[in-house]
Amino acid sequence: MGTRRQYFDEPIVRIGIEDARFPRMCPICGADAEHAARISASPHKIENPRYATRKKSRLMSNGTKTLMVYVCDEHYQSDEGQGNSRVACTLGSGLMVAMLLFAIMIAGGDIWSGRPVNYVFYAIVFLFSVVLIFSFFAFRPGPLASSIKVIGFDLGFRNIWLQFKRADYRERFVEENAMKVELVRWIAKL
Ligand SMILES: [Zn+2]
Numbered sequence: 676m677g678t679r680r681q682y683f684d685e686p687i688v689r690i691g692i693e694d695a696r697f698p699r700m701c702p703i704c705g706a707d708a709e710h711a712a713r714i715s716a717s718p719h720k721i722e723n724p725r726y727a728t729r730k731k732s733r734l735m736s737n738g739t740k741t742l743m744v745y746v747c748d749e750h751y752q753s754d755e756g757q758g759n760s761r762v763a764c765t766l767g768s769g770l771m772v773a774m775l776l777f778a779i780m781i782a783g784g785d786i787w788s789g790r791p792v793n794y795v796f797y798a799i800v801f802l803f804s805v806v807l808i809f810s811f812f813a814f815r816p817g818p819l820a821s822s823i824k825v826i827g828f829d830l831g832f833r834n835i836w837l838q839f840k841r842a843d844y845r846e847r848f849v850e851e852n853a854m855k856v857e858l859v860r861w862i863a864k865l
Contacts, residue, residue, distance in 0.1 A: 679864040686858040687826055687838040692740055694855045698847040701747035702822040705843055710751035714742045716825045750818060757817050764810040771803045836862060
């Protein structure tokens with residue numbers, strides 16, 4: 676089986692998942708940070724096809740790991756807001772799917788009996804598209820998720836590979852986790 680290597684222009688870090696201590700610095704803007712925020716690192720993110728089949732059940736039983744990071748005032752607010760809009764979009768699209776099915780049934784009845792399709796049908800289709808567009812934006816990875824990317828885990832779920840967007844954040848992280856952290860320029864994918 677061939678091994679693929681993935682190279683990184685800026686080094687990424689490897690650290691024991693239980694050891695990682697995140698600096699009190701906002702990973703998005705670099706300001707002082709005092710609000711604890713969560714990043715969930717789920718085993719689904721493993722891109723290794725070998726893990727995906729045979730080892731999956733074992734990895735899944737470990738569940739999702741949560742990393743506690745610190746973010747500044749401003750970015751803490753925006754992260755919370757995004758969570759709320761995701762809930763709203765999930766509820767909204769559920770409701771819209773039900774309405775759309777109902778509208779299609781009624782429009783079908785109209786067409787079948789030769790009547791013009793009621794304008795309510797078009798209104799519902801329009802609303803449905805609007806909810807879809809909002810959902811797309813609400814579910815994009817937020818600024819926090821894109822400032823600290825979980826690249827992967829090892830098999831035992833003991834080590835984690837993280838990519839930081841800000842070089843100064845990475846330096847702080849390495850400083851505060853000295854002896855436990857390793858800088859890596861590439862990873863092997865089996
Ligand atoms: Zn910030």
